[in-house]
Structures are given as structure tokens and as C-alpha cells.
Amino acid sequence: MNTPELQTPATQRIQELLGCPEARRHLSxxxxxxGMPVVFAHAAERVEDIMGLVSVHGRAVLLVLSDDQTENLQLWHITVPSPIFTRVEPTTPGMMIQELCTRHPESRIIPFRVAYWSHSAAIHEIPLDPYTDRNDLRGSVFPYHG
Incomplete structure (x- = not known):
């Protein structure tokens, strides 16, 4: 993430977050x-496209979901597909990643599967601020100097 052309507000904020020992303990x-791979996505991107990027890593990833209009970030932990998870129906073709992330907000871990996966994976949110419902770094307990 040290390439200047790839420096966006979201990447800068995640670099800052990962550089903060308190935040790293929280994320852990x-x-x-x-060393966990980080995949950046916009809320309106297709689940199939994002999971294609996730699949390339072959391991769990940290998904950074950004909203350009509000500049809010959401962090999601995505596991690898595995037979240990209940096999669920594939996501609807064309489903947006934001829809996947919000379809069961009362559930802590959401099993899901895209059509080209044999097994389900799981996704769960990593709250940025454990004391409020705000999901942006500027409102979090972690230092942000943006």
C-alpha cells in the first residue's frame, strides 16, 4: 500500500488503523x-466480484467496505470456504456486497456462498468503535488524524 497512485482516503485510514497498537489488539x-490480506470494496460492488478477489488469497481476509458519499468504513472478517460451515444457497446473482453485509444484522456470523464455491464461508463485522454504532474511524476510540 505504499504506491502513491493507490493512496486513497480508505487505504490511508486503514494504514493508520493497522499502525495503532490499541486498534491492532481490538482487530485481533x-x-x-x-499479515492478513486486505481487500477494499465499495458498497455497490457485486458479491461475486469481491469474492473472486477474496478467493485469490486462499485464506481469511479483512474486507474494508467503503462508502464514497459518507466516507464511512466498515471492516468485515471473511473466512475461507470450508466444509465445517453449513452449506447455504448461493447469493443471488448481482447481489451487492453491502446487501450481504447487512442481510442479517442481528446475527454475529453470517454464512454465505457464491455460486462458484463448493462450500460456504462466513463473514462477520469488526466494529470500529465498540462504544457507539458509528462505523467510521473519525468517530472511533482509535486515533485518527485525517
Missing amino acids: SYGWIE
């Missing part, structure tokens, strides 16, 4: 580990 409590 939700499954993040050092």
Missing part, C-alpha cells in the same frame, strides 16, 4: 492476524 479480538 475479532479474528484479524498480522
Whole structure:
């Protein structure tokens, strides 16, 4: 992420977040580990497209979901597809990633599957601010100097 042409507000904010020891401890409590791949997506991107990027890594990823209009970020932990998860029906073709992330907000872990996966994977949100419902770094307990 040190390439200037790839520096966006979202990448800069995630770099700052990952550079903060307190934030790293918080992320670790939700499954993040050092060196975990980070996949950036916009809320209106298709689930199939994003999961294609996730599949390339062959391991769990940190999904950074951004909204250009509000500049809010959401963080999601996505596992690899595995036979340990209940096999669910594939997501609807054309489903947007934001819809997947919000379809069961009362559930902590959401099983899902895209059509080209044999097994389901799981996704769960990593709250940026454990004390409020706001999901942007500017309102979080973690330092943000943007």
C-alpha cells in the first residue's frame, strides 16, 4: 500500500488503523492476524466480484467496505470456504456486497456462498468503535488524524 497512485482516503485510514497498537489488539479480538490480506470494496460492488478477489488469497481476509458519499468504513472478517460451515444457497446473482453485509444484522456470523464455491464461508463485522454504532474511524476510540 505504499504506491502513491493507490493512496486513497480508505487505504490511508486503514494504514493508520493497522499502525495503532490499541486498534491492532481490538482487530485481533475479532479474528484479524498480522499479515492478513486486505481487500477494499465499495458498497455497490457485486458479491461475486469481491469474492473472486477474496478467493485469490486462499485464506481469511479483512474486507474494508467503503462508502464514497459518507466516507464511512466498515471492516468485515471473511473466512475461507470450508466444509465445517453449513452449506447455504448461493447469493443471488448481482447481489451487492453491502446487501450481504447487512442481510442479517442481528446475527454475529453470517454464512454465505457464491455460486462458484463448493462450500460456504462466513463473514462477520469488526466494529470500529465498540462504544457507539458509528462505523467510521473519525468517530472511533482509535486515533485518527485525517
